[in-house]
Amino acid sequence: MAADTTDNQRPGRRYHHGDLPAALIRTSFELLAEHGLAAFSVAQVARRLDISTAAPYRHFSDRSHLLAAVATTAARELADAIRTAAAGAGADPVDRFAAAAAAYVRFAVSRGAGFNVIYAAGLQELHDQALADAGRQLMDLLIALAEDTGERPKRDRLRLVENLIVLAHGYATLYHDGFFARGRYSLDDIAARASQASRELATPR
Amino acid sequence: MAADTTDNQRPGRRYHHGDLPAALIRTSFELLAEHGLAAFSVAQVARRLDISTAAPYRHFSDRSHLLAAVATTAARELADAIRTAAAGAGADPVDRFAAAAAAYVRFAVSRGAGFNVIYAAGLQELHDQALADAGRQLMDLLIALAEDTGERPKRDRLRLVENLIVLAHGYATLYHDGFFARGRYSLDDIAARASQASRELATPR
DNA sequence: GTCTATATATTGATAGAC
DNA sequence: GTCTATCAATATATAGAC
Numbered sequence: 001m002a003a004d005t006t007d008n009q010r011p012g013r014r015y016h017h018g019d020l021p022a023a024l025i026r027t028s029f030e031l032l033a034e035h036g037l038a039a040f041s042v043a044q045v046a047r048r049l050d051i052s053t054a055a056p057y058r059h060f061s062d063r064s065h066l067l068a069a070v071a072t073t074a075a076r077e078l079a080d081a082i083r084t085a086a087a088g089a090g091a092d093p094v095d096r097f098a099a100a101a102a103a104y105v106r107f108a109v110s111r112g113a114g115f116n117v118i119y120a121a122g123l124q125e126l127h128d129q130a131l132a133d134a135g136r137q138l139m140d141l142l143i144a145l146a147e148d149t150g151e152r153p154k155r156d157r158l159r160l161v162e163n164l165i166v167l168a169h170g171y172a173t174l175y176h177d178g179f180f181a182r183g184r185y186s187l188d189d190i191a192a193r194a195s196q197a198s199r200e201l202a203t204p205r
Numbered sequence: 206m207a208a209d210t211t212d213n214q215r216p217g218r219r220y221h222h223g224d225l226p227a228a229l230i231r232t233s234f235e236l237l238a239e240h241g242l243a244a245f246s247v248a249q250v251a252r253r254l255d256i257s258t259a260a261p262y263r264h265f266s267d268r269s270h271l272l273a274a275v276a277t278t279a280a281r282e283l284a285d286a287i288r289t290a291a292a293g294a295g296a297d298p299v300d301r302f303a304a305a306a307a308a309y310v311r312f313a314v315s316r317g318a319g320f321n322v323i324y325a326a327g328l329q330e331l332h333d334q335a336l337a338d339a340g341r342q343l344m345d346l347l348i349a350l351a352e353d354t355g356e357r358p359k360r361d362r363l364r365l366v367e368n369l370i371v372l373a374h375g376y377a378t379l380y381h382d383g384f385f386a387r388g389r390y391s392l393d394d395i396a397a398r399a400s401q402a403s404r405e406l407a408t409p410r
Numbered sequence: 411g412t413c414t415a416t417a418t419a420t421t422g423a424t425a426g427a428c
Numbered sequence: 429g430t431c432t433a434t435c436a437a438t439a440t441a442t443a444g445a446c
Binding site: 414425428 | 429430431432433434435436437438439440441442443444445446
């Protein structure tokens with residue numbers, strides 16, 4: 001893959017940052033949204049910030065620890081986005097549940113980070129408490145939204161949460177990977193589809 | 206990432222193949238199932254086959270053309286698997302539709318290739334006719350299965366196909382990425398969940 | 411805290427011997 | 429058709445100068 005023109009390393013034009021850790025996390029989101037988790041590299045983050053490739057390692061011991069910080073931020077911001085969407089969807093629990101699915105799709109596509117990053121395989125081994133807590137709170141939020149949609153056995157409630165996650169993540173992933181590109185769907189279209197399918201699954205019958 | 210112990214390159218133990226192109230495709234599926242599309246490399250395929258890294262390029266001009274051959278095989282075999290599953294599910298169109306979702310999940314997880322590979326962004330630019338045909342036939346099969354489930358406007362039928370794809374691909378992807386690992390779900394559990402959700406969305410209400 | 415420079419690994423891909 | 433050898437990129441990560 002050719003380097004972005006904005007990532008060219010030009011010695012002599014480097015500069016210092018007031019808050020490099022925050023800048024690293026912010027730029028990581030940009031690259032995740034553009035190229036996905038698989039293509040994420042510390043070196044590319046550094047290039048885009050016009051700093052040396054060594055600089056990030058002063059603040060994060062390795063690639064995984066930077067990604068863990070990104071994942072923690074993502075989990076918190078995603079939970080906020082879902083809370084805001086649910087609050088704006090009114091009083092009907094099914095409306096709120098469906099709004100959560102749309103919010104997930106928009107967040108995952110625009111920021112490049114969803115459950116794949118928050119629960120990424122390599123990050124669980126770090127036993128990062130902040131990440132574990134943020135992930136847990138995100139799950140608890142989704143479970144609460146599912147429970148509100150109707151009386152169900154606990155197992156069915158959990159499966160409803162699972163359905164929302166899979167639908168929203170599936171739409172976001174396939175959209176990012178270009179599967180829907182030839183259909184000329186916009187991000188709003190995709191979010192609406194995930195939302196509608198979640199609504200149908202959540203509606204008692 | 207450390208190389209697999211089975212991928213160690215040991216000069217002196219190399220051998221020739223009767224049908225290297227077929228072996229390359231077969232081994233590519235193995236690596237896709239283990240590490241996913243993002244980690245796929247021609248070099249690793251060669252290492253596992255105990256051949257030089259140059260050998261594959263006698264049969265496929267570059268990485269993309271090898272992947273296109275893999276994707277074409279995947280599309281055909283996936284369509285076969287779905288046809289077989291539908292045929293074994295009986296006469297009820299909803300049963301057949303649900304069986305297709307389960308078949309997709311099993312295929313995508315066990316072979317490492319689903320819509321993400323068949324419709325991978327980089328492969329569309331090759332304008333490979335065999336791949337395009339195989340992908341089209343796969344889609345036509347899913348559309349036919351969706352149409353059989355009930356009278357619907359064309360737009361709703363297409364969205365039902367889309368829902369199946371997203372659900373099945375989402376379950377397969379998140380399972381492969383380890384999201385369901387801590388829940389101790391088996392592949393059969395995951396396939397059943399994708400199937401059940403597809404069934405609910407396909408059931409007229 | 412950031413830089414330069416470096417060590418090491420892996421990749422995609424090619425040239426030329428056999 | 430396969431091998432050896434090699435090149436240019438790119439990656440992670442570290443040592444030591446400033």
